[in-house]
Amino acid sequence: xxxxxxxxxxxxxxxxxxxxxxxxxxxxxxxxxxxxxxxxxxxxxxxxxxxxxxxxxxxxxxxxxxxxxxxxxxxxxxxxxxxxxxxxxxxxxxxxxxxxxxxxxxxxxxxxxxxxxxxxxxxxxxxxxxxxxxxxxxxxxxxxxxxxxxxxxxxxxxxxxxxxxxxxxxxxxxxxxxxxxxxxxxxxxxxxxxxxxxxxxxxxxxxxxxxxxxxxxxxxxxxxxxxxxxxxxxxxxxxxxxxxxxxxxxxxxxxxxxxxxxxxxxxxxxxxxxxxxxxxxxxxxxxxxxxxxxxxxxxxxxxxxxxxxxxxxxxxxxxxxxxxxxxxxxxxxxxxxxxxxxxxxxxxxxxxxxxxxxxxxxxxxxxxxxxxxxxxxxxxxxxxxxxxxxxxxxxxxxxxxxxxxxxxxxx
Amino acid sequence: xxxxxxxxxxxxxxxxxxxxxxxxxxxxxxxxxxxxxxxxxxxxxxxxxxxxxxxxxxxxxxxxxxxxxxxxxxxxxxxxxxxxxxxxxxxxxxxxxxxxxxxxxxxxxxxxxxxxxxxxxxxxxxxxxxxxxxxxxxxxxxxxxxxxxxxxxxxxxxxxxxxxxxxxxxxxxxxxxxxxxxxxxxxxxxxxxxxxxxxxxxxxxxxxxxxxxxxxxxxxxxxxxxxxxxxxxxxxxxxxxxxxxxxxxxxxxxxxxxxxxxxxxxxxxxxxxxxxxxxxxxxxxxxxxxxxxxxxxxxxxxxxxxxxxxxxxxxxxxxxxxxxxxxxxxxxxxxxxxxxxxxxxxxxxxxxxxxxxxxxxxxxxxxxxxxxxxxxxxxxxxxxxxxxxxxxxxxxxxxxxxxxxxxxxxx
Numbered sequence: 001x002x003x004x005x006x007x008x009x010x011x012x013x014x015x016x017x018x019x020x021x022x023x024x025x026x027x028x029x030x031x032x033x034x035x036x037x038x039x040x041x042x043x044x045x046x047x048x049x050x051x052x053x054x055x056x057x058x059x060x061x062x063x064x065x066x067x068x069x070x071x072x073x074x075x076x077x078x079x080x081x082x083x084x085x086x087x088x089x090x091x092x093x094x095x096x097x098x099x100x101x102x103x104x105x106x107x108x109x110x111x112x113x114x115x116x117x118x119x120x121x122x123x124x125x126x127x128x129x130x131x132x133x134x135x136x137x138x139x140x141x142x143x144x145x146x147x148x149x150x151x152x153x154x155x156x157x158x159x160x161x162x163x164x165x166x167x168x169x170x171x172x173x174x175x176x177x178x179x180x181x182x183x184x185x186x187x188x189x190x191x192x193x194x195x196x197x198x199x200x201x202x203x204x205x206x207x208x209x210x211x212x213x214x215x216x217x218x219x220x221x222x223x224x225x226x227x228x229x230x231x232x233x234x235x236x237x238x239x240x241x242x243x244x245x246x247x248x249x250x251x252x253x254x255x256x257x258x259x260x261x262x263x264x265x266x267x268x269x270x271x272x273x274x275x276x277x278x279x280x281x282x283x284x285x286x287x288x289x290x291x292x293x294x295x296x297x298x299x300x301x302x303x304x305x306x307x308x309x310x311x312x313x314x315x316x317x318x319x320x321x322x323x324x325x326x327x328x329x330x331x332x333x334x335x336x337x338x339x340x341x342x343x344x345x346x347x348x349x350x351x352x353x354x355x356x357x358x359x360x361x362x363x364x365x366x367x368x369x370x371x372x373x374x375x376x377x378x379x380x381x382x383x384x385x386x387x388x389x390x391x392x393x394x395x396x397x398x399x400x401x402x403x404x405x406x407x408x409x410x411x
Numbered sequence: 412x413x414x415x416x417x418x419x420x421x422x423x424x425x426x427x428x429x430x431x432x433x434x435x436x437x438x439x440x441x442x443x444x445x446x447x448x449x450x451x452x453x454x455x456x457x458x459x460x461x462x463x464x465x466x467x468x469x470x471x472x473x474x475x476x477x478x479x480x481x482x483x484x485x486x487x488x489x490x491x492x493x494x495x496x497x498x499x500x501x502x503x504x505x506x507x508x509x510x511x512x513x514x515x516x517x518x519x520x521x522x523x524x525x526x527x528x529x530x531x532x533x534x535x536x537x538x539x540x541x542x543x544x545x546x547x548x549x550x551x552x553x554x555x556x557x558x559x560x561x562x563x564x565x566x567x568x569x570x571x572x573x574x575x576x577x578x579x580x581x582x583x584x585x586x587x588x589x590x591x592x593x594x595x596x597x598x599x600x601x602x603x604x605x606x607x608x609x610x611x612x613x614x615x616x617x618x619x620x621x622x623x624x625x626x627x628x629x630x631x632x633x634x635x636x637x638x639x640x641x642x643x644x645x646x647x648x649x650x651x652x653x654x655x656x657x658x659x660x661x662x663x664x665x666x667x668x669x670x671x672x673x674x675x676x677x678x679x680x681x682x683x684x685x686x687x688x689x690x691x692x693x694x695x696x697x698x699x700x701x702x703x704x705x706x707x708x709x710x711x712x713x714x715x716x717x718x719x720x721x722x723x724x725x726x727x728x729x730x731x732x733x734x735x736x737x738x739x740x741x742x743x744x745x746x747x748x749x750x751x752x753x754x755x756x757x758x759x760x761x762x763x764x765x766x767x768x769x770x771x772x773x774x775x776x777x778x779x780x781x782x783x784x785x786x787x788x789x790x791x792x793x794x795x796x797x798x799x800x801x802x803x804x805x806x807x808x809x810x811x812x813x814x815x816x817x818x819x820x821x822x
Contacts, residue, residue, distance in 0.1 A: 025756050025760070026753070026756055026760055057688075064688060068688075069679045069746060071678065072677045073745060074749060075748075075749030075750050075752055077754070077757075092753070092757065094752075094753055120691065121688075121690065124719075125693075127716075128647070128715060128716060129694045131646040131647050132646070132695070135546075135547075135549070135646050136546075138543075233644075236542050236543050267479045268476060268480045273476060273479075276536065277468075277475060277479075280532030281535075282536075282539055303543060303546075305542060331484075335480060339483060339488070341486055341505075342486030342487070342488060342503070342505055342508075343486075345436050345437055346488075349436070349437055350761060
């Protein structure tokens with residue numbers, strides 16, 4: 001059963017991707033707009049998040065409260081927010097409410113009220129969010145790891161900094177809006193119960209006359225330090241590390257995903273077995289693959305008691321080196337494959353997951369991969385291919401960050 | 412479209428509930444066993460979680476690693492763990508892997524290896540988990556609130572205490588296993604792609620000769636203090652409060668759910684509007700309904716900067732009092748209804764969510780509510796009914812807990 005993919009590109013660059021799911025009543029969309037933290041002025045980190053919050057404080061004919069009420073009346077479950085590259089709006093509801101929900105969000109991204117009186121309350125919220133990161137050492141460690149491992153602006157967190165959030169004035173946010181909310185590079189993925197022609201025409205009516213404007217250049221800066229310790233009086237020591245992988249459009253992509261999964265992507269994966277199961281060193285440990293269009297990394301994380309932290313780090317590094325030097329077993333490859341294939345099927349059954357996947361595929365590849373193509377690529381993998389890929393991983397480019405009461409010996 | 416519900420009760424008390432989803436390829440199950448923290452010896456808090464972890468460290472013919480590998484080979488995404496009342500196993504995979512996955516978990520709950528050598532590693536993990544709660548002040552505040560608001564053992568957290576986890580010996584865990592892992596009171600919910608007769612027969616083969624044993628009595632103890640402050644040098648002050656509601660089997664259940672949702676269950680709900688939107692007092696604020704079979708509560712939470720905490724608490728209490736005294740609008744009721752109905756439809760489209768809902772309905776009601784019945788009950792609600800329910804809420808029985816550098820004035 002290969003689902004049908006419908007797609008349309010409007011003259012201003014906006015891409016619409018739609019996959020009907022004949023047996024569901026829900027419909028969902030994921031709208032990616034290239035207006036994430038990467039496009040902030042370097043001196044205003046956090047301004048993309050502030051802008052995203054300002055947009056939903058009233059738009060079109062509706063004030064802030066009317067706007068949220070209108071979505072609640074449609075029973076729309078929704079989330080908005082800046083990520084590193086994109087500002088993302090995702091929403092799901094009954095299929096019959098899809099077009100009314102899209103019309104509300106067309107106001108949000110094109111006709112925000114931009115009431116200056118809202119900005120102080122938004123600034124206070126964003127400062128709260130930064131403070132709550134201080135009370136969440138695991139998330140803080142991964143946030144700070146990304147800042148160091150990826151070159152700026154790819155390492156940026158949308159949460160920003162106290163300085164940036166404090167400094168951003170209403171006119172800065174308006175200027176960011178004019179530069180970054182634009183149809184060229186915007187991707188709208190829709191999945192579930194809908195009528196294709198009605199969606200295509202309504203999206204054209206809502207967004208067809210949205211001006212493309214000028215793209216804003218992204219200035220790449222060097223990466224941060226490869227070894228860091230952040231001293232903080234936490235109960236647990238946080239260990240986060242990253243090393244480069246290949247992006248989704250790379251011929252070795254499936255080998256890279258397999259290598260990361262075998263390291264720490266399922267419950268009997270190597271890190272889980274060696275760190276958690278055999279030695280009881282920590283409760284949470286994982287490895288995950290993260291990608292931008294032109295770069296990617298494997299991120300590993302463990303949180304543990306300070307007296308077990310050195311051993312946890314040592315075992316984690318040892319497992320990464322063993323993956324790079326020792327190859328992988330057929331049994332491991334089978335488990336990785338079974339897990340990813342089950343996940344694919346379950347993604348196909350959720351309008352929300354599927355709409356997100358359509359938009360993500362387009363960002364990474366400029367096309368949507370049919371599920372059958374992904375399954376065939378997974379089936380074709382051999383242990384030799386994955387082992388060869390792993391032996392070429394650039395572990396010298398590894399970034400390690402620890403957070404806790406005492407620094408560790410960084411191998 | 413009313414889905415078909417299939418059910419069977421085995422002579423030993425085990426209940427099987429199954430809902431076929433004709434157009435999906437996945438199948439999921441949720442298995443509730445009355446072996447949660449409520450059944451722990453009072454001096455061994457945390458032992459139910461330790462036991463749950465021990466069960467998956469090898470069972471039947473498989474050692475710890477073989478067991479997790481067998482599930483990974485089937486592509487089963489799974490989670491196990493003690494909750495307050497139940498020990499819960501949930502799993503999802505392709506439909507054809509449902510019966511093999513059930514057979515593995517039949518070993519887990521009936522024939523665990525119970526290798527004493529595993530217990531120290533399990534104890535270390537559970538102590539890590541307790542430590543990580545110290546680094547997560549929001550979760551800690553809600554955990555400590557439940558301990559005070561609900562009478563013991565309903566207020567217990569499966570995370571336990573350092574003393575309990577340190578003291579629990581292998582024989583204590585074996586004894587808890589014999590008392591609490593039992594078919595009477597166990598509920599198995601299945602949803603997705605499966606053949607009913609094959610499932611019914613295989614569950615009978617796997618669990619039909621499981622002995623019921625003796626039920627262990629639950630001893631109710633008084634609730635904790637109604638007002639508490641936990642001093643901790645956090646960046647944010649955590650505010651958690653609870654007041655009684657009615658359980659799912661109560662005639663006023665839908666009125667109670669509506670009242671809680673109007674307070675803080677959707678994005679334009681009262682707490683969100685007054686605390687977050689209008690005043691920018693905090694990033695996270697919500698109210699949620701939580702129920703056991705014979706008791707329930709509304710839990711409210713906000714995390715905010717210490718200098719804004721007093722106002723956040725005052726506004727939250729004011730909104731609760733306004734709900735109790737001022738009634739609700741038809742517009743609010745419509746929004747609550749639209750949100751719950753969308754959520755119902757989306758739950759119907761996910762085999763994982765649906766299997767959990769089947770098991771939960773049986774626990775609360777001894778039957779599964781057809782979706783149409785829930786929708787009709789929501790449609791029948793009037794603002795007058797919800798307002799009348801809210802005016803009867805017992806706010807004198809409110810529990811308030813704060814956590815942070817300074818105590819607050821507790822209204």
